[in-house]
Amino acid sequence: YGVWAVFSGAFQLLTAVRRWKTNGAQWAMILSGAQSALAGLFFIKMAGGTEAIGIANVAPYAAFGAFYFLVSAVWLSVSDLLCRSPQAAR
Numbered sequence: 321y322g323v324w325a326v327f328s329g330a331f332q333l334l335t336a337v338r339r340w341k342t343n344g345a346q347w348a349m350i351l352s353g354a355q356s357a358l359a360g361l362f363f364i365k366m367a368g369g370t371e372a373i374g375i376a377n378v379a380p381y382a383a384f385g386a387f388y389f390l391v392s393a394v395w396l397s398v399s400d401l402l403c404r405s406p407q408a409a410r
Contacts, residue, residue, distance in 0.1 A: 321378070322363030329356025348395060352388035356381075 333353030336346035359381045366373050 322360045322365075322367060325360025325363060325381070326357050327360075329353045329358070329360055332356060343396065346392075348388045348392040352385060352392070355384055355388070 330353065333350060336349035336353055339349075340346050363373070363377070363381075366377065
């Protein structure tokens with residue numbers, strides 16, 4: 321799970337940086353990708369330890385990921401609506 325989180329976070333981070341110019345601020349996606357990669361490293365470190373890893377360790381990671389996704393979706397939707405509004409064209 322840690323290896324998956326590291327790779328998916330790194331790819332998300334790279335995608336957000338690449339999309340910055342075309343889709344506007346991707347700060348939520350950048351934060352999410354960085355958090356995912358760091359959490360993955362933490363999971364890998366925990367896997368080498370003596371304590372069992374459970375849902376309590378993974379739940380905050382998933383919750384923050386969902387939060388970042390929601391923020392990004394709202395941010396891009398509002399931005400799109402503002403760009404399409406007749407007042408924005410003036």
